[in-house]
């Protein structure tokens with residue numbers, strides 16, 4: 001590894017600080033979560049969709065470290081996004097430059113988009129086990145640990161954080177809007193925009209739909225589908241990945257039936273299954289399983305798929321009427337809760353979150369019938385609490401087995417329950 005390459009990645013060795021255009025001033029919630037674990041030994045893994053802000057969080061952490069507790073040369077950064085290299089070479093080059101005793105000194109090693117480096121898990125494990133003082137912070141745009149082998153190699157050594165697109169709370173904070181401002185005039189228009197267009201930070205300043213669709217289409221979706229995924233998985237037909245993504249994005253919450261998709265597209269059932277899992281591993285979609293008692297992630301076959309951010313839906317969907325907007329609200333809620341289960345029986349509940357059934361009813365009026373599915377769930381599983389997310393209604397309904405809270409969407413998104 002050439003010295004100049006490493007030096008270029010670590011400009012703070014010379015200047016003593018991180019370029020403020022990289023360590024941006026606005027801090028995501030995730031930044032604070034990770035910061036709490038900088039002193040611990042284990043490896044921090046920051047994973048999430050492309051363009052959500054992982055590299056930015058890394059630069060912010062580096063800036064924090066060198067402004068408070070580390071010498072700038074104690075921080076080593078390398079990104080595998082565009083440059084290839086092996087960890088051994090990188091650390092050797094670093095040693096040639098600074099000649100530190102890695103057994104005696106705490107050196108922070110940040111490795112960005114590490115999934116692009118071959119055999120990274122064994123390399124990291126080797127250094128982690130040999131040099132207890134090193135602190136590794138790694139990041140990746142695909143689920144780093146999904147592969148069984150990786151999981152086993154690094155078992156017990158890693159703590160994973162998932163960085164998602166901006167939450168509504170972060171979105172308001174970013175726009176300098178206080179949560180206490182009047183709903184109708186200030187918060188509601190922002191909420192509508194957030195539900196329609198999602199939470200990718202770079203889209204907030206785009207001027208129109210054309211710019212928006214160009215950005216999400218080219219810099220997020222196409223890069224993942226035509227470059228990132230093919231780089232780590234063997235796929236013959238990336239165009240078909242895109243077809244599946246568009247199908248899910250324009251039918252958020254669709255039931256995924258491999259057999260019928262196989263017939264519809266004339267592809268082998270296993271291909272469909274693999275492709276869906278690639279979309280999932282690169283954080284473009286999330287899959288919910290049918291709830292069963294004591295086991296939220298169930299094995300039952302038919303799952304429901306949602307895009308992980310409504311920007312992906314907005315990219316493909318030109319006309320959004322009230323009914324469809326309601327479905328985008330459902331996606332936003334599922335994504336905020338990181339839900340992994342829905343419940344379907346004779347009735348259907350949108351999601352089950354920490355054993356609480358949650359149904360989204362984003363409409364003018366809620367009537368008694370709308371409570372039924374949630375109530376049935378509560379009865380069946382002996383739960384005392386249920387939630388309905390509404391457009392405006394806010395009250396508590398007593399039912400035989402407990403109570404159902406009706407909470408307006410914006411309050412629920414801001415945790416003002």
Ligand SMILES: Nc1ncnc2c1ncn2[C@@H]1O[C@H](COP(=O)(O)OP(=O)(O)O)[C@@H](O)[C@H]1O
Nearest residue numbers: 024026027028050051052053054055056201202
């Ligand atoms: N905390 C933030 N504040 C403002 N903009 C941000 C923030 N995080 C990310 N961004 C914007 O999003 C872009 C993508 O962020 P980046 O950190 O490169 O994402 P990733 O590494 O996950 O692909 C940045 O170039 C920046 O414009």
Ligand SMILES: [Mg+2]
Nearest residue numbers: 054055056112
């Ligand atoms: Mg990055």
